[in-house]
Amino acid sequence: MARRRIRKKKLPENPVRVTIESLAHDGRGIAHVDGKVIFIDEALPDEELDFVYTDSRKDYAEGKVVELFSRSADRVDPECPHYGVCGGCSFQHVAADKQIHIKEGLLKEQFLGIGKLEIETIWEPLTGASWGYRRKARVGVKYVPKKGRVLVGFRERRNPFLAEMENCKVMHPLVGMNLMALSDMIGKLSIKAKIPQIEVAIGDEDCVLAFRVLEPPTLEDKEILRAFGHQHTISMCLQSKGPDTIVPLENEPEVLPKYSLPEQGLTFNFKPAMFTQVNYEINRKMVTRALESLALTKDDIVLDLFCGLGNFTLPLATQAGHVVGIEGDLPLVNHAKENARSNAIENVEFHVADLTKDIDQFAWAKKKFTKILLDPSRAGASEILHHFKKWQPQLIVYISCNPSTLARDAGILVNELGYTLVKAGVMDMFPQTGHVESIALFKHTS
Secondary structure, three states: OOOOOOOOOOOOOOOEEEEOOEEOOOOOEEEEEOOEEEEEEOOOOOOEEEEEEEEEOOOEEEEEEEEEOOOOOOEOOOOOOOEOOEOOOOOOOEOHHHHHHHHHHHHHHHHHHOOOOOOOOEOOOEOOOOOOOEOEEEEEEEEEOOOOEEEEEOEEOOOOOEOOOOOOOOEOHHHHOOHHHHHHHHHOOOOHHHOOEEEEEEOOOOEEEEEEOOOOOOHHHHHHHHHHHHHHOOEEEEEOOOHHHEEEOOOOOOOOOEEEEHHHOEEEEOOOOOOOOOOHHHHHHHHHHHHHHHOOOOOOEEEEEOOOOOOOHHHHHOOOOEEEEEEOOHHHHHHHHHHHHHOOOOOEEEEEOOOOOOOOOOOHHHOOOOEEEEOOOOOOOHHHHOOHHHHOOOEEEEEEOOHHHHHHHHHHHHHOOOEEEEEEEEEOOOOOOOOOEEEEEEEEOO
16 A cells, blocks of 8 residues: 655745744744744844744744844854854854853753752853864765765754855864865765765874775775875774774874873873764863762772763772773773773773663672762663662762753652752853753762
8 A cells, every 4th residue: 555645734934023932952942823832043032033934843843033123132143154054053143151151041941840950059160162172073975066066064954964064163173174175185086975974083182084985995095085184184094884994094003082181190092983072171171070079089989870981980080999880882891991901090890781771680780889970871861860779879970961861860869869959050062052061969868
């Protein structure tokens, strides 16, 4: 039987005038039309504006601004000419110092609305450079014959197509200011139509670009890539399949980028596709705040959940008696062990475990821990929280990339597990975007 084609409802074409009431958790303006909530890109509270619909669902709709009639005092003109088309940024229309305070307000709203908690003590936001901060990215590549060029960059906002970009101001200049040079170089390759993406990994000193190739490059292609790498001091790698297939060009050394935590005297190396924080300046401040909050001593046995390659585990180990790091990704765990060895950290152990599943069978899960740090994905950590009853940590530091799931989990910790919310705050890990990175400290009430 043939499937019935579902016709997409035709959107109203005429602009609609509204006054923006508040901001959503992703930074979009909220208005209501005929009782339906509308999320509007680049709209700020109290602004009167005309918008047009870009999508409409049963329970909500989306739109974009076409004309402003009143302008928020927080609004500024975006610095990037690609803003509004490129989907990499969504907050450039807000002054940099106001962005983080808006995010702070969003965090408070999420805690109150979802976790039923009021943040009585708010941390001073952690801030840093507003531009050129991003050192990790996966950028798209697309050869477009009609344009006569290769596009390199991020996708358009709410659109699967690559944006036509000349540069990117939020990326580290070594790559962000060389998108056109990359485009021109790729355009000379015989496989220019067979490269869908580039993994960007920039350390404190080294830069690695891993080109995903759907067909093997020719010898001439490799020489073009090699020459570009030498010219720009970039390690050029090829990726034929998954992340574990990333290798440097023949006869070129393997370069593992490094980042440091100077206050803790630690250096981490990582492979290009491995997860690391994109903003090194904020990462350093974040690690320091976490350590200060936990007030560690050599009597402490600490559990680091969702530990990755040890970004928090090793710093914790410089002050605690023993630290156990748990991560679901085996290559990350192996790399964490290697980073511990290279930094001569011996009072740590790492284990692989899916923290969304039952962990009762693991020996480490049967121990007690005086303090816990967790840094989960956007989904949060609700599945693991019931184990805290057995571990009985005195203090918990929760690092989050999603204020909604942090608020949900904070509600569980406080309302069900007997913890008090001591402090919470935001960290400007992703300036110019709606992304909200946050940290919260909990103390057991007993």
